[in-house]
Amino acid sequence: MISNKCKYAIKALTHIARYDDGYKAVMTADISREQDIPRKFLEIILRELRNNRILESKRGKDGGFRLLRPAEDISLTEIMRIIDGPIAMLPCVSLNYYRSCDECDEENCEIKSVFEQVRDRTLEVLNGKTIKSLILT
Amino acid sequence: MISNKCKYAIKALTHIARYDDGYKAVMTADISREQDIPRKFLEIILRELRNNRILESKRGKDGGFRLLRPAEDISLTEIMRIIDGPIAMLPCVSLNYYRSCDECDEENCEIKSVFEQVRDRTLEVLNGKTIKSLILT
DNA sequence: AATAAATACTATCAAATAGATAGGATTAAT
DNA sequence: ATTAATCCTATCTATTTGATAGTATTTATT
Numbered sequence: 001m002i003s004n005k006c007k008y009a010i011k012a013l014t015h016i017a018r019y020d021d022g023y024k025a026v027m028t029a030d031i032s033r034e035q036d037i038p039r040k041f042l043e044i045i046l047r048e049l050r051n052n053r054i055l056e057s058k059r060g061k062d063g064g065f066r067l068l069r070p071a072e073d074i075s076l077t078e079i080m081r082i083i084d085g086p087i088a089m090l091p092c093v094s095l096n097y098y099r100s101c102d103e104c105d106e107e108n109c110e111i112k113s114v115f116e117q118v119r120d121r122t123l124e125v126l127n128g129k130t131i132k133s134l135i136l137t
Numbered sequence: 138m139i140s141n142k143c144k145y146a147i148k149a150l151t152h153i154a155r156y157d158d159g160y161k162a163v164m165t166a167d168i169s170r171e172q173d174i175p176r177k178f179l180e181i182i183l184r185e186l187r188n189n190r191i192l193e194s195k196r197g198k199d200g201g202f203r204l205l206r207p208a209e210d211i212s213l214t215e216i217m218r219i220i221d222g223p224i225a226m227l228p229c230v231s232l233n234y235y236r237s238c239d240e241c242d243e244e245n246c247e248i249k250s251v252f253e254q255v256r257d258r259t260l261e262v263l264n265g266k267t268i269k270s271l272i273l274t
Numbered sequence: 275a276a277t278a279a280a281t282a283c284t285a286t287c288a289a290a291t292a293g294a295t296a297g298g299a300t301t302a303a304t
Numbered sequence: 305a306t307t308a309a310t311c312c313t314a315t316c317t318a319t320t321t322g323a324t325a326g327t328a329t330t331t332a333t334t
Contacts, residue, residue: 002226003292007238007248014247027309036240041294047311060302063309076251089139101144103173110151110271111144114213114262121258125251134247141322164280178323184282197331200280 006083008037009045010134013054013079017071017131025057025064045083052082071132077123079131087126088119095119143220145174146182147271150191150216154208154268162194162201182220189219209269214260216268224263225256232256 015035016026028046032039046065049055054074055065067074080087081096091099092106093116100106152172153163165183169176183202186192193205204211217224223234229243230253237243 001223001228002252005293007227010248011241025309029309038294040296043310044294050310057310058302059300059310061306061308062303063301065310086138090144091138104148110274111147113274114266114271115139117262118259121262122255125254125258129251134251137247137250140320162280166280175323177325180281181323187281194281195331196281196329198277198279199332200330202281 002080003084005041005045006080008035008042009049009079009083010076010131011035012037012042012046013049013067013071013074013131014135016055016065016067018135020066024062025066027064048082049079054079054082067131071135072130074131075127076129076131076134077126080126087122088115090115093119095123139217140221142178142182143217145172145179146186146216146220147213147268148172149174149179149183150186150204150208150211150268151272153192153202153204155272157203161199162203164201185219186216191216191219204268207269208272209267211268212264213266213268213271214263217263224259225252227252230256232260 012031012035015031019026019030028039028043031037031046032042046055046057050057050065053068056068057063057065077087086094086097088094088097090101090112091097092101092104092109093112101109106112149168149172152168156163156167165176165180168174168183169179183192183194187194187202190205191211192202194200194202214224218233223231225231225234227238227249228234228236229238229241229246230249238246243249
C-alpha cells in the first residue's frame with residue numbers, strides 16, 4: 001500500500017499541474033479545499049516536494065506553489081520514492097533503497113527472484129506515468 | 138514492502154515443505170535456528186498459518202508443523218494476504234480487501250487506473266508462484 | 275505415574291510510522 | 305501598516321511492527 005500522504009502528494013501535483021497557468025501560483029488552501037486534503041498536513045507535503053525540487057514556492061501574499069519542471073518530466077516513481085521510499089517489496093531488491101536482509105544468504109535466497117520480477121513489472125507500469133499523463137486520463 | 142513477518146512466513150513454509158517427509162512434523166526450534174527467525178515470533182506466525190488452514194500442528198513431544206495441503210497448492214498471494222493483508226497499492230483497487238477512499242470521487246479518480254495496472258502486473262507474477270515453485274528455484 | 279518436550283495461549287512491551295494539529299515566524303504585495 | 309501567504313518547530317494520538325516472557329496444555333516415552 002502507498003500511504004495517504006503519497007496519494008495526497010500525487011493529487012496535489014495533478015491539481016497544481018492543471019491549475020498552473022504559468023503566472024499565478026497555486027495556494028495550499030485551494031488544493032486543500034478542492035482535493036479534500038487536511039490543510040496543515042498538505043503544507044508539510046508541499047514543502048517536502050519543494051525541498052526535493054519538484055515544486056517551487058512563493059511566500060507572502062499571492063504566494064503558492066508551481067511545478068519546477070514541466071508535468072511530463074515528473075514521474076510517478078519519483079514522487080513515490082520521495083514520499084514513501086522504496087517501491088520494491090523487499091529491501092534487497094530495491095533499486096534506489098537497497099539494504100541487505102539480516103538473516104538471509106542473499107546468493108541463495110529463494111524469494112528474491114520472485115520479488116525482482118514483481119519490481120520489474122511494477123516499474124514497467126509506473127515508469128511510464130507522469131503528472132502530465134495522469135491529468136490526461 | 139512486505140513485512141519481516143511475511144518474509145519469515147514464506148521462509149518457514151519453504152523450510153517445512155523441504156523437510157516434511159510426510160511422517161515427522163517440523164519443529165519451531167529447527168526452523169528458528171536454521172532460518173534465523175526469532176523463535177517466539179515464529180511461534181506466532183506458525184500458529185497464524187495453522188489458524189488459516191495452511192498448516193496443521195501436533196502438540197507435545199515429537200510435535201511440530203506439517204503442510205495441510207501439497208506445496209504446489211499453496212500460493213504466495215494466499216500467504217501474503219493472510220500475513221500482510223492487501224497486495225494492491227490502493228485500498229480502492231484491492232481485490233480481496235477493497236475499501237473506498239474517503240476523500241475521492243472514485244469514478245473520476247485519476248490515479249486509480251494506474252494502480253489497477255500495477256496490481257494486475259503484480260498478480261501475474263505472484264499468482265503463478267507456489268511454495269513448491271519456490272523450493273525448486 | 276512421572277518426565278520431558280513440544281505447541282497454545284495471554285499479556286506485555288518498545289520503537290517506528292502514519293496521520294495529523296497548533297502556534298508562531300517570516301516574507302511579500304498592496 | 306495590513307493582509308495573506310508560506311515556513312518552521314513542536315507536539316500528539318493511534319496503529320503497526322517486531323518482538324519477548326511466562327504459563328498452560330498436550331503427548332510420547334520411560
